[in-house]
Amino acid sequence: MHLLPSAHVDTFAREHLPPADTWPELRFDLPKLQYPDRLNCGAELLDATIAALGPDRPCLRTEDGQVWSYGDLRAHTDRIARVLTEDLGVVPGNRVLLRGVTTPWLVACWLAVMKAGAVAVTVLAAQRSTELATVIEIADVRHALCDARSLDELAAVDAPGLSITPYGGQTPDDLLTLAAKTSDAPFPALATSADDVALIAFTSGTTGRPKGCLHFHRDVLAIADTFSAHVLRPTPDDVFAGTPPLGFTFGLGGLVIFPLRVGASALLLEQPSPAALPAAIARHRVSVLFTAPTAYRVLLDHADEADLSSLRRCVSAGENLPAATWHAWFDRTGLPLINGIGATELLHIFISAADADARPGVTGLPVPGFRARVIDATTGAEVPDGTPGLLAVQGPTGCRYLDDPRQRDYVRDGWNLTGDTYIRDPDGRFRYQARADDMIISAGYNIAGPEVEEALLRHPDVREAAVIGVADETRGQVVMAFVVLAEGVPADDGTAKGLQDFVKSTISAYKYPRRIEFREALPRTPTGKLQRFRLRSPDL
Template identity: 70%
Template sequence: MHPSAHVDTFARDHLPPPHEWPELRFDLPSLRYPARLNCAAELLDQAGADRPVFRVPAGPAWTYGELRARVDRIAHVLTGPLGVVPGNRVLLRGPTTPWLAACWLAVLKAGAIAVTVLARQRPHELAAVCAIARVGHALCDVRSVDDLARAAVPGLRVTTYGGAGPDDLLRRPAPAAPYPAVDTAADDVALIAFTSGTTGRPKGCAHFHRDVLATADTFSRHVLRPHRDDVFAGSPPLGFTFGLGGLVIFPMRAGASSLLLEQAGPRHLLPAIAAHRVSVLFTAPTAYRAMLERLDGHDVSSLRRCVSAGEHLPAAVWRAWHERTGLRLVNGIGATELLHIFLAAADEHTRPGSTGVPVPGWQARVQNAGGRPVPDGEPGLLAVRGPVGCRYLADPRQREYVRDGWNITGDTCVRDADGSFRYVARADDMIVSAGYNIAGPEVEEALLRHPDVAEAAVVGRPDEARGQVAVAYTVVRPGARRDAEALRAFLLAELAPYKCPRAFVFLDALPRTATGKVQRFRLRTRSDQQ
């Protein structure tokens, strides 16, 4: 590693030992970064001062020049009266706004480490994040400060922004002069991203300054291929790396702009796309499915790229979106551990049910539990490596995620003869029943073809005779009957009989993380599996 600019060396000191890191690959010329690199300065300098960078639902857009001035002002306050030094961890919390993005950039430009969390996270979750990352400072939207205060983190200095008080971050006096970016090493930690909680206790993933740019210089540059006049938008919050990339890093790396929405559900996205001529959209499969039901009367003709990630994209949703809009959804697999998407396909290379191929700059294979590659057509564990790798902050689970230089993502996939990859299930979502392997997502996709089903999640339940049986947690559409026998009959016509769930449990809503992912571990531990 290169000499660090960090005065507070906690993050580097608590990285995994080098022999537990995955092999890193920098095969593309664009990935050969200099030894000294501050990613915030790089992003801020991609476009002229008068170009728009952040758009809002009402009011004028921020320009790159205005953003640079505001970032510099915040950085002066951080390193002046607030006493932040390079390497300090700074928690960022608030709705998706230009000010949250400006705070993120200022933290990185000042050489500190951004720990961006979700505005919906509760006090005990916030306390856990602060304890793991040893957070001492927080910048928080004044509307989101209550739960952070209730977290009662020892020694945490909270500074609000967007308020009326004299101590508000945006009202504190600061020099008008530009802020010189701290001369960070390319491999200084820039951010700690926390996994979203689908498997219990979150893990802190440490990512370097070069990693931030690498996500843009692989997936965005080679798959999205953005233009300077593109307008990005989407539903994932900036505390979710899917949103951080799609709404801040990728547009800024291209000198483009993004529309930042505090409310970004399907009913908000559709009118926003029309009003702001959004051309690149990031959201989850469930949102595309919901938008399909609302498309009538909305102009989406400005869209040219629609990215789906966060969960498996059902083939039926891909086909329906294509039929209604003429657009081929870009299906991708990413991970917080690897910062963004590493498998995807676009344009003529996309097809329903397929995830795609390794993004340029990445390698992937399918292997068995012993680490040996399996033949094409056989399911196994997805293993990937590239310019970004998993580095958990002081967490023994590092040795589970990284094996023999490969990142083992926890996804079960099949590699087809043409080199494309098909997602089967999360490895822990594979249900083994009486010797048969049942992929929960496959059964879910079949259930979603029933006109009465709005949502479905299929998990395994321990069974003395069969080892496991499949249980379908189902949410029906308003006014529809909760009829297990009708759903069973429908599935028997769609799937092999052994894949049909032994039990159906009807819910008003599926348990989800704040980022929208189904928390299947909560379903596995419910007492109402009948």
């Protein structure tokens, strides 16, 4: 694989790309995907958009009515970039951890990292210190920008050499205090290579150890120039909103990359619960919505409380969209949901359908710029239409794990294998069947069962634990734990509640087992290997 000369001083990310023979085949079939050799996605999303449409357009909105223009965002971004490079010692290629709830300041930090030529590692504000420590170790992070309200868990990480700079607080070393003292001159974006690493997005594997997905500057623009440009088709007058945090690439694309690419604005909600969305949509006249099927079902319960007439494009991803939800939303709003499947490994959505192409119960067609097929899991050969098999995808983005042997599992013969079982219909549309691995997808969150098991096993009352996903009408799936208790511990509701609270305090709260069943023993092979398939009986 030939790579362009890097502009990075810290070459860690490039040195830890997977071996060239394990990369997927990358395709740049659309004219707009022919990017120049030197490309900084932060400058393209911000400076180039201002050059085309001017600095005065609204860009970022908050629930309390605050509005940043494109000019405001650039001024804040450039000041932060200058602090990064001149005060904090960040050099091109350094990994910078970003942690906080969804605010304009988090967006400005992300863009500043891009313009400075560093590598963004955006994590969830809900992640615990143990999870953060693993990310910091894998990505060799030395700098972190953290919302002052979210410092505790990050400060608890034992990471020698990690420099943490808070933002939004009142201390002299606060990032915003430092930024206010620096020059207001424009910050010249580093002339990064189009295939310099711009971000490392982490996703959980079925082993529970997260995988870092390396994405280039051109990848950031490619998801806007494929799915957004050809399926979503936003305009500069659109107002985007949604529930996914910026630590998910679903949220990063839908709330930052897509609106900025066309000069639109985004409403950033710090606490974006589905129940609160209807009022926010009505108040801010949101026209483009990104959320998971679970949220659309909750939205329907509150839809009569607010005016949703401003909506024109509603994207559903993160888990399978049931046909019943599609029909219920269409009947209530007259809008066909834009279904889609994406992956952190490919950065965003690669199969979708909108308008006349949308079909309830069907994911859709390959997004222009991508191609897909369904293959036999054993032979890798394409299977006939109507036959279940593994979904395989190629496009301008693809899986590049950070120094992880699981690269060879995700990429086979140049194709990305997403871990999903699909059927291709005779009309070329792709229909979801199930996950092909042990990942639990609950309300759009990917949850690795073994990670929850490990958390449970840390409790002194737990002797054994096994975790699976079970069907749930509201969340798609929920985490269910089968627990063997230590001798003398009562198998009652109080114990179950205590275990649930313990898991919430140990790992991200959304991963806790919503159902717990106590067992005398767990099914295992003669060699002691847990047999999860025996726990997946139909009545669960």
